[in-house]
Amino acid sequence: MQDAITNVLNKYDLTGKYLDSFALNTIQNYFSNAFNRIKTIEIINSKSSKIVREAGAKLYNEQPELLRPGGNSYTTRRYAACLRDIEYYLRYASYAIIAGDTNILNERVLDGLKETYNSLSVPIGPTIRSIKILEEIIQNELQFSTPELKSIINEPFEYMVSSLSEKNI
Numbered sequence: 001m002q003d004a005i006t007n008v009l010n011k012y013d014l015t016g017k018y019l020d021s022f023a024l025n026t027i028q029n030y031f032s033n034a035f036n037r038i039k040t041i042e043i044i045n046s047k048s049s050k051i052v053r054e055a056g057a058k059l060y061n062e063q064p065e066l067l068r069p070g071g072n073s074y075t076t077r078r079y080a081a082c083l084r085d086i087e088y089y090l091r092y093a094s095y096a097i098i099a100g101d102t103n104i105l106n107e108r109v110l111d112g113l114k115e116t117y118n119s120l121s122v123p124i125g126p127t128i129r130s131i132k133i134l135e136e137i138i139q140n141e142l143q144f145s146t147p148e149l150k151s152i153i154n155e156p157f158e159y160m161v162s163s164l165s166e167k168n169i
Contacts (some may be wrong), residue, residue: 004100
């Protein structure tokens with residue numbers, strides 16, 4: 001797992017170059033957003049259970065057929081697995097937020113997800129919707145939202161949604 005700084009340094013190290021203005025600006029941007037990243041993670045950590053419960057409730061309110069016989073969340077075991085997955089998306093999004101880099105999402109969440117979901121016949125639509133709901137809830141939890149903060153929060157969630165949509169599961 002790498003953060004924004006490590007990614008910059010690795011790229012320049014591989015080419016044997018000194019850091020240029022682009023690299024320095026990337027690193028400076030990472031540090032200038034540090035407070036917002038930390039504050040966001042504090043909120044996610046302190047309210048993670050509430051966020052996951054709320055996301056699940058909203059998803060199943062919008063798509064109640066998932067809970068009915070034949071639905072992918074039918075039976076307590078499947079329902080619990082779906083809530084567990086929502087929690088995974090939230091936790092790994094928080095890692096990406098603090099790292100300032102979405103590569104962790106590929107390493108820990110997205111790679112292999114297509115095969116897993118296909119083997120379990122899990123539809124991707126509700127998964128994507130649950131990720132969007134998580135993003136919406138976190139945006140609502142942050143009273144001090146600015147365009148910069150919204151961008152920090154949106155990045156990992158939008159990356160997961162985009163990646164899952166591209167995988168065409």
